[in-house]
Amino acid sequence: MSAVKELAMQRNVVVCCGSGGVGKTTSAAALAVEAATLGRRACVVTIDPARRLADALGLGELTNEPRQVEGPWSGELWALMLDTKTTFDALVTKYASDPAQAERIISNRLYRNVSGALSGTQEYMAMEKLHELYATERFDLIVIDTPPTRNALDFLDAPRRLTKLLDNRIFRLLIMPTSSYLRAVSAATQRVLRTIARVVGAEVVDDAVAFFEAFEGMEQGFRERAQAVIELLSDDATAFVVVASPRRDATAEAVFFADKLVEAGLGVDGVIVNRMQPTYGDRDIALPPDASSALRLLAANRDSFEALAASEHNQLADLRAAAGDAAISYVPMLLDDVHDLGGLDLVRAHL
16 A cells, blocks of 8 residues: 555545645645545645635635535545635634624624734634534545645644643733723733833724633633644644655755654654656667667657656655655656646546
8 A cells, every 4th residue: 555545544634734836735635535535535625825726626616614526436525725714703603602702803803803814813723624624523534735834834833822822921811801800900001001002002902902801711712622733733643744846945845844843743654746757767778879860869868857857866865864764755747737636636646
């Protein structure tokens, strides 16, 4: 059994990581197709707001809810694209103590800015979406297509950073009930708030205080789910696949990510290298003395491609070292871009 097939068959979560433009979305989708072909219920999730996953699956669009993809497999294939604000709104609505609390949060101006544009919110909500999908037990395998490498690190670290935020002394102070809040805020603290208000405006400070007060009672739920995702990412049922191409910059990014995964104690379970130059046979075959000039030109052309293929394999030496015992799968450069299920099946066959 190939390494990729083993991941698709035996794991519950596969996180695909890599820099932009290396075929990461295609690899994630091919993994999910393999799982569906093996009879499993698979869901592939993209955190990247681009439409590459929908294009690869031959779909017009994807939403924040799983959409089933029909195909010639014995299992099921589903796909979705993370909508950060919709996920955040649904989370608030679900875990608020009552509809009034949910409305106070969703209508808060600070919340609207945080849920739609603040750096890091996308990664937090990706964590929540993974938790939501896993908790439903609808799927045997969830494949996560992460943003380009450095942002994917934010995704992996989001549960820990959220836990640190919730444990922060200032945050705990601001989420106290109004009466306790007024007793707890000293005269010195009020002077600091007034100073901040003069800089950013009193409305901003009021919105911030109202935002944290509205979250009263919900922080424990966020903390528990963050801890659950930390445990899920560390579980043996979760695998991390680094996706790369033989480009020098993409290989360096893949090595960087592999090292970070090892440092985090997560490890690398597989490596996929896309767009490799294929080889064309034995370069040592001697041409006959009377070979035509056209044949000699073809042989020289073949030797040039073989030299390029050898150079690409040498370029991957650092990545092979960083991957440790993880198996490396190579996908050759294809004639066309992958834009439908037929193309995905071709990639799957190579993997």
